[in-house]
Amino acid sequence: MSPSINSADNATSPNVEYTNEFIRTQAVYRGTEATKDESGSVIATPYEKKYEFKINRKVPRVGVMLVGLGGNNGTTVTAGIIANRLGLTWQTREGEQSANYYGSIVMGSTIKLGVDPKTGEDVNIPFHDILPMVHPNDLVVGGWDISSMNLGDAADRAAVLEPGLKNQIRKELSAIKPLPSIYYPDFIAANQGARADNILEGSKASRTHLDKIRQDIRDFKSSHNLDTVLVLWTANTERYADIISGVNETADEILQSISDGHSEIAPSTIFAVASILENAPFINGSPQNTFVPGVVDLATRHKAYIAGDDFKSGQTKMKAALVEFLVNAGIRVKSIASYNHLGNNDGYNLSAPAQFRSKEISKSNVVDDMVAANTVLYKPGEHPDHCVVIKYLPAVGDNKRALDEYYADIFLGGHQTISLFNVCEDSLLASPLILDLVILAEILTRISWRETDSSSSISDYQGFHSVLSLLSYMLKAPMTPPGVPVVNALGKQRTALTNFFRLVIGLEPESEVALQQRLP
Ligand SMILES: NC(=O)c1ccc[n+]([C@@H]2O[C@H](COP(=O)([O-])OP(=O)(O)OC[C@H]3O[C@@H](n4cnc5c(N)ncnc54)[C@H](O)[C@@H]3O)[C@@H](O)[C@H]2O)c1
Ligand SMILES: O=P([O-])([O-])O[C@@H]1[C@@H](O)[C@H](O)[C@@H](O)[C@H](O)[C@@H]1O
Numbered sequence: 001m002s003p004s005i006n007s008a009d010n011a012t013s014p015n016v017e018y019t020n021e022f023i024r025t026q027a028v029y030r031g032t033e034a035t036k037d038e039s040g041s042v043i044a045t046p047y048e049k050k051y052e053f054k055i056n057r058k059v060p061r062v063g064v065m066l067v068g069l070g071g072n073n074g075t076t077v078t079a080g081i082i083a084n085r086l087g088l089t090w091q092t093r094e095g096e097q098s099a100n101y102y103g104s105i106v107m108g109s110t111i112k113l114g115v116d117p118k119t120g121e122d123v124n125i126p127f128h129d130i131l132p133m134v135h136p137n138d139l140v141v142g143g144w145d146i147s148s149m150n151l152g153d154a155a156d157r158a159a160v161l162e163p164g165l166k167n168q169i170r171k172e173l174s175a176i177k178p179l180p181s182i183y184y185p186d187f188i189a190a191n192q193g194a195r196a197d198n199i200l201e202g203s204k205a206s207r208t209h210l211d212k213i214r215q216d217i218r219d220f221k222s223s224h225n226l227d228t229v230l231v232l233w234t235a236n237t238e239r240y241a242d243i244i245s246g247v248n249e250t251a252d253e254i255l256q257s258i259s260d261g262h263s264e265i266a267p268s269t270i271f272a273v274a275s276i277l278e279n280a281p282f283i284n285g286s287p288q289n290t291f292v293p294g295v296v297d298l299a300t301r302h303k304a305y306i307a308g309d310d311f312k313s314g315q316t317k318m319k320a321a322l323v324e325f326l327v328n329a330g331i332r333v334k335s336i337a338s339y340n341h342l343g344n345n346d347g348y349n350l351s352a353p354a355q356f357r358s359k360e361i362s363k364s365n366v367v368d369d370m371v372a373a374n375t376v377l378y379k380p381g382e383h384p385d386h387c388v389v390i391k392y393l394p395a396v397g398d399n400k401r402a403l404d405e406y407y408a409d410i411f412l413g414g415h416q417t418i419s420l421f422n423v424c425e426d427s428l429l430a431s432p433l434i435l436d437l438v439i440l441a442e443i444l445t446r447i448s449w450r451e452t453d454s455s456s457s458i459s460d461y462q463g464f465h466s467v468l469s470l471l472s473y474m475l476k477a478p479m480t481p482p483g484v485p486v487v488n489a490l491g492k493q494r495t496a497l498t499n500f501f502r503l504v505i506g507l508e509p510e511s512e513v514a515l516q517q518r519l520p
Contacts, residue, residue, distance in 0.1 A: 015506040023055040023131075025506045026452065050453045053504040054461055055131060056446040060227030062134045064438045065220055065280075067271050068235030069143030069178040070154040072344050072398055073285070073311075077234075077431035078141050078151055078176065079161055082169045085137040090164030097162070103432035105473060106439050107136060111498045112510055120517055130501045133443045136435045140224045144216070145178030145235070148198035158344070160398045160427045179216055182209045182267040187238040187288075189352035192345075204270070205261030213274035228445065230438050231275040231282045233268050233308075234430075236346070238288040239354035240361075241266050247294075251301050254294030269295055276304040281441045283471070284308030284479075285434065287362035291467075291479055299466035307441060307468040310362040310476040311433045314424030315340055315402035320490040322406060322418070323367045331416060332377040332409040335385035338363065341393040342400035342426060351392040362477035363388045366488045373489075400424045433474045440471055440497075447504055473497055 015026040030048045037043065066074045082088075083099035090097055101107035110124035128135070149157060152174030155166050166173075183199035185192075202208040221229045241264050243249065247257045248264060254273060257265050268290040275282035276299050284290045287310035291299075299306045312320065315338060326333050341347070350356045364386055371383045402422040410416050448461040464470075465481045472478030472486075473493040480486055487493060499509040 013506045018057075021057060023053075023057060023505065025053045025055075025504055027051050027053060027503055027506055029503060050451065050456075051449050052452045054448050055504060057132050059132050059134050059138075060442075060446075061140070061225060062138065062438070062442055063140040063142065063220055063224055063226040063229045064434075065217060065229060065231045066141065066143035066434075067181065067231065067233045067268070068145060069141075069176070070145035070147045070149050070151060071234060071236075072158040072160055072346065072427040073234040073430050073434060074143065074145070075151050075155040075158050075173070076160045076427040077434045079155060079165065079169055079173060080431055081136055081139055081141060081435075082172050083165055086169070088165060088168055090162055090168065092162055092164065097165075099165075101136060101432060101435065103429055104136075104435050105494070105497075106133065106436050108432070111501065113507070115514065115517075127498075128439075130498075131443055131505070133439050136439065139435075139438065140226060142176070142220050142224075143178060144181035144213075146181045146183045146192070146197075146199050147195040148178065148180075149195075150174045151176040151178075158398065158427065160425070181235075182213070182270055184267055186263070187241075187266045187268075188236040189349045189355050191348055191352065192236055195345075203261050204265065205259065207259050210258050210270050210274055210277075213271060214278050217274060217278045217280055228442060229278070229280045230441055231271060231280050232285060232434060232438060233271060233283065233290065234285045234311075234434060235268070236349045237286045237355045237358050238266050238268055238290075240289050240358055241269065241292055243289075243292055248292040249297075250294050251298035252294075254292065254298060257294075266290065272306060273298060276302050276306070279304055281305040281307070281445060281468075283437045283441060285311045285430070285437070287358040287477060289358075293482075296467065296482065302466075303463055304466060305441060305445060305464075305468050306466055306479070307437065307471040308475060308477070308479050310359070311430045311437075312366075312474060312476040313426060313429040313433060314400065314422060315404065316363055316366050316476045317490065318402075318420065318422060319404065320366050320488055320493075322420075324370050324489040324491055326406065326408060327370045327374050327377060330377065333367075333371075333384045333406055334409055335405075335407040336367065337387055337389075337405040337407075338402075339387075339389040339391075339404070340400050340402040340424075341391040341396065342398070343392065343394040343396045344398040344400075344426065346426070347390065347392040347400070348394075350390050356390060359390060360388045365486075366476055369485065369487055370489050398426050398428075400426045437471055437474050441468060444468055444470065470497055470500055 017024040028048050032046050034044045068074050088099050106127050109127050111127050112122050112124050152170045180198045180200050183196050248254050272282045272295050371378050404420040406418040408416045450461050451458040467479050467481045469480040
């Protein structure tokens with residue numbers, strides 16, 4: 001259901017035109033510029049700008065190619081799509097379980113459209129219905145893995161799915177075999193070598209691997225008769241790549257370095273470059289710096305979409321919500337101890353220092369914006385003590401134990417200590433995020449905009465900036481366009497997303513002021 005109309009000829013909003021192909025919206029974007037003068041006083045100036053948004057209503061046939069298809073997340077998200085598509089149920093100790101998409105913001109949450117004038121009640125619709133989005137059941141899944149294991153056996157290896165479900169789809173899963181992938185041992189833990197039996201031959205030089213991945217994308221698209229392919233990295237966490245002048249700082253440098261087989265070019269960067277050159281949106285679900293400056297430059301040059309980094313699944317999502325609440329409540333968080341142990345292969349890879357360091361970075365920066373925004377509680381540069389510990393304990397498998405302590409200053413020298421024990425079934429929390437990232441990235445490729453102010457210089461339809469910062473809600477270390485500040489506050493991230501979709505269909509942002517309900 002589209003919020004403003006039920007069919008193309010009875011739009012309820014004069015600013016929104018519906019044809020069979022497009023939605024065209026005349027929108028006014030309103031914001032406030034705020035500047036501080038030398039004395040520290042702030043000048044706030046409201047502004048507005050007119051835009052036209054054009055949304056292609058035709059939902060394409062969409063394929064997603066997962067790098068790390070045979071991993072815990074890869075097997076789990078694939079199984080979840082199959083289970084939902086078939087409407088499966090299975091027995092568990094707690095009784096019958098049905099397939100669902102819980103944990104997906106798109107498939108499991110709602111967006112407030114407005115208020116019923118008669119009752120004053122909020123009117124909410126399923127998030128997925130705000131615009132014509134691809135349904136996850138219709139996604140065609142494929143991808144690569146350095147392990148040749150078919151997905152039926154890989155699901156056994158992952159030990160995430162209930163047997164009652166897994167055994168119903170074993171045949172379908174077992175028919176899926178990952179494509180051979182790029183394996184540069186230096187970038188992931190040495191302990192991953194034991195599973196690397198499905199790797200591309202030849203050296204990385206002369207673009208051999210880049211061209212093969214590009215061909216894989218083209219073959220996948222044509223063999224499944226797809227309109228759109230997105231590529232998503234859910235392979236192991238890599239070490240950070242050094243940023244080296246002349247090697248990976250510009251688009252030309254990155255292409256030349258790939259041709260030269262430079263040792264600092266990571267497999268994930270080659271997948272990103274291949275996707276950009278094939279105009280396939282690329283999303284990085286891991287914490288490494290796949291998007292070295294040269295990759296961002298190349299994506300911008302090709303007007304291709306990229307997003308990352310690192311799925312925000314359990315412990316960090318909780319942290320982003322809790323610290324936003326505490327700091328916005330005037331409670332001065334002074335230390336955060338963030339520990340977890342897990343026993344899956346991700347944890348095994350992260351048991352190596354260089355790979356842990358990538359994760360430590362993405363898990364540590366998540367409170368920076370909330371703290372910096374509250375100059376009442378924190379002096380410039382001041383921030384809570386924050387430690388991140390991850391231990392590999394095979395016994396607990398994918399059921400990560402996250403133990404957090406938040407220690408805060410409160411009124412008159414008091415303290416508040418919040419301890420959280422959070423058993424996150426990591427892959428069952430991360431897999432719905434993979435779907436959200438793919439579905440939202442895809443709809444963003446079908447939205448274009450132009451300015452309609454009389455003085456505007458941008459009169460042709462444009463796409464968005466190559467770095468899709470709107471996807472930050474699903475990501476621990478959200479990428480933003482160069483120079484744009486990072487927002488990690490979870491509530492702000494979700495509000496940005498929902499108000500963006502309201503804007504492009506001609507609705508005002510939801511302010512929750514509900515003024516009419518407060519006037520006598
Ligand atoms: N809750 C979560 O599960 C979660 C949350 C945030 C981030 N992540 C990140 O997502 C990634 C995947 O997590 P997972 O639990 O599925 O891990 P996993 O180890 O089970 O799966 C990773 C897969 O990638 C494969 N692989 C490694 N290098 C590859 C390459 N160059 N090309 C193709 N395949 C390659 C491995 O063989 C493995 O099958 C990790 O980087 C992890 O840090 C996971
Ligand atoms: O998203 P989140 O639950 O905070 O973070 C998780 C970490 O706690 C875990 O140690 C790691 O293995 C997962 O890949 C994920 O990054």
